[in-house]
Amino acid sequence: MDNQLLIGKGSAADSAQQWLLAKYGNRHGLIAGATGTGKTVTLQSLCEGFSDLGVPVFAADIKGDLSGLAMAGEVKPKLVERAAQVGLANYVPTIYPVVFWDVFGTQGHPLRGTISDMGPLLLARLLNLSDVQEAVLQLVFKFCDDNGLLLLDLKDLKAALNHVTENAKTLGPDYGLVSKASIGAIQRGLIALEADGAESFFGEPALDLEDLMRQDMTGRGVINILAADLLYQKPALYSTFLLWLLSELFERLPEAGDLDKPKLVFFFDEAHLLFTDAPKALVQKVEQVVRLIRSKGVGVYFVTQNPLDLPDAVLGQLGNRVQHALRAFTPRDQKAVKAAAETFRANPKLDVSEAIQQLGVGEALVSCLGEGGIPGVVERTLIRPPRSRIGAITPDERKMVRSRSPVGAKYDTAVDRESAYEKLAARAAPAAADQAPAATPSASQGGGWWDAGSATPAPTPSPRPAARPSNRETVFEAAAKSVVRSVGSQVGREVGRQLLRGLLGSLTGGTGRRR
The missing domain is CATH 3.40.50.300 (P-loop containing nucleotide triphosphate hydrolases)
Incomplete structure (x- = not known):
């Protein structure tokens, strides 16, 4: 029928x-x-x-x-x-x-399927997270949602976790405190997930x-x-x-x-x-x-x-x-x-x-x-x-x-479009460039003080620092220092004994007995 x-x-x-x-x-x-x-x-x-x-x-x-x-x-x-x-x-x-x-x-x-589609609740179940660790994972998802960061595959989630960890202080007022221990537990769970072959599941086309x-x-x-x-x-x-x-x-x-x-x-x-x-x-x-x-x-x-x-x-x-x-x-x-x-x-x-x-x-x-x-x-x-x-x-x-x-x-063919990993990497690149020391111009680049056609004046060489004394000393210097230390020690002990005798004499009236 x-x-x-x-x-x-x-x-x-x-x-x-x-x-x-x-x-x-x-x-x-x-x-x-x-x-x-x-x-x-x-x-x-x-x-x-x-x-x-x-x-x-x-x-x-x-x-x-x-x-x-x-x-x-x-x-x-x-x-x-x-x-x-x-x-x-x-x-x-x-x-x-x-x-x-x-x-x-x-x-x-x-x-x-994508990480975003999975969501923090099911992902926490998959990673066997505690309630506290699940709350941190929800925080990471919320941060990515607020900042337009797509979580498509595991590398996106890893990049988001690293970013939240490195910026925990600045994110704290808006998202709450982030425990590094909880982030570490999530990251270890992702490593175990990769070992199980789950990396091939997260991605596109979903x-x-x-x-x-x-x-x-x-x-x-x-x-x-x-x-x-x-x-x-x-x-x-x-x-x-x-x-x-x-x-x-x-x-x-x-x-x-x-x-x-x-x-x-x-x-x-x-x-x-x-x-x-x-x-x-x-x-x-x-x-x-x-x-x-x-x-x-x-x-x-x-x-x-x-x-x-x-x-x-x-x-x-x-x-x-x-x-x-x-x-x-x-x-x-x-x-x-x-x-x-x-x-x-x-x-x-x-x-x-x-x-x-x-x-x-x-x-x-x-x-x-x-x-x-x-x-x-x-x-x-x-x-x-x-x-x-x-x-x-x-x-x-x-x-x-x-x-x-x-x-x-x-x-049958995987697709990897721009998502959280690429965007966070692009943000980190200028910051890394600002923190890097300025490169010294090379001969091939020109602009050095030897370049007569350069409009940039040649840098003034800094004065050479004074020669640092050697950490090693001669036999005569060592012997002289030893004599001085010996004499100084003997004189010091003798002066100390004289002062002590004078103090005791003033207390006993010269008889050695206390008044």
């Missing part, structure tokens, strides 16, 4: 198909389950379904398996059998329109959000796949980058209200990394974005192993849910099973707590919003098979797909 996508069909003979209504696709969702239970295949099937509806998709690909969307699948007996079981008509291997992105620019088009919301010539939504196998190894960079992208969508897209289908669907894989050791202010920002970005026409789907990985305030916003198997081996696992079961609308025919632990690979508990936004009754469901290839594509195939991309010419 044109207004919904098929997720699967109940495993019981009398079960109905499970559909996700397109008009509720922006009500967010959750795909959860233990490792190896089929989350990635479910994610791939949902990407296909949204693309068929003309909805663009953005998904992080941690293991490389989602790259198979760019190639047609194979007609295998198990897949054909599953397609028949779930009622998937016209199961034909299909190639989907895919654009590959990569923060590091190796497995896809470089995906860049991502244009419109390039994520494209359709191909047949009207299918483009599937944007972020190569995250390397990025995932830097958890702070991975989670902060995806949160930045969500924040950009939230801040730049206009209000859209309720649409027939979303403008964009965003899949956030390994979502628990977003909330691990996150400060309270950052968690609040995530909650705000998830709660309000729905009205911008964007649906956010969190993919994680355990529903307890997400805060309750976020979990309560997720209307469409696909829960794969969970293993209750530990008390925490048992708690997760119970929590997952309680979040579904109860089905009198199904013991959800037991079913979660008995689900097979490619099987899940599904509950989506029905008409009126009412959660559907949870059903044990066989997930539909993908039409595209299951598994990763080869490097040559990825290269071929990238060469056909409509946005390659726009993003």
Whole structure:
């Protein structure tokens, strides 16, 4: 159907198909389950379904398996059998329109953002700064805003930090005191960030959000796949980058209200990394974005192993849910099973707590919003098979797909325009010239006192300073000084003794006894 996508069909003979209504696709969702239970295949099937509806998709690909969307699948007996079981008509291997992105620019088009777009809050999270250090970073951003200094890449921020440090006294009355220790902590964080390879992310051309919301010539939504196998190894960079992208969508897209289908669907894989050791202010920002970005026409789907990985305030916003198997081996696992079961609308025919632990690979508990936004009754469901290839594509195939991309010419070449670094360097140049000592005219420059044609009078030579006495002395001088010191010492001691005798005599009356 044109207004919904098929997720699967109940495993019981009398079960109905499970559909996700397109008009509720922006009500967010959750795909959860233990490792190896089929989350990635479910994610791939949902990407296909949204693309068929003309909805663009953005998904992080941690293991490389989602790259198979760019190639047609194979007609295998198990897949054909599953397609028949779930009622998937016209199961034909299909190639989907895919654009590959990569923060590091190796497995896809470089995906860049500027320091200014990131902002001090997310950058502080990325640098693991304290509250005081974050306040100093905000001060630097404010100074750059007030003085028209663009912060585009890391060298711009470094130059701004150095400038603020060197001019801390003059900036103090307007911006407050700047701690050199805090500046040093920020600078050390930037060095660590560079070591993680984040330098390639900050810069231009920055991502244009419109390039994520494209359709191909047949009207299918483009599937944007972020190569995250390397990025995932830097958890702070991975989670902060995806949160930045969500924040950009939230801040730049206009209000859209309720649409027939979303403008964009965003899949956030390994979502628990977003909330691990996150400060309270950052968690609040995530909650705000998830709660309000729905009205911008964007649906956010969190993919994680355990529903307890997400805060309750976020979990309560997720209307469409696909829960794969969970293993209750530990008390925490048992708690997760119970929590997952309680979040579904109860089905009198199904013991959800037991079913979660008995689900097979490619099987899940599904509950989506029905008409009126009412959660559907949870059903044990066989997930539909993908039409595209299951598994990763080869490097040559990825290269071929990238060469056909409509946005390659726009993003593959970096741009470095005038920004804070260049402007501060230009300001520092005249000051450095004023402080430098005047150069002595050389013969090749002319103008010297020997130049007869020069209008400048020859400088008067300064008088030669008196010869400095030598630090070394002759043997006779040393001997003479020794004799003088010896005589002086003896005379001094004798005079001292005479004075002492006279003083004692006056006190004792010459008898040596005190009166």
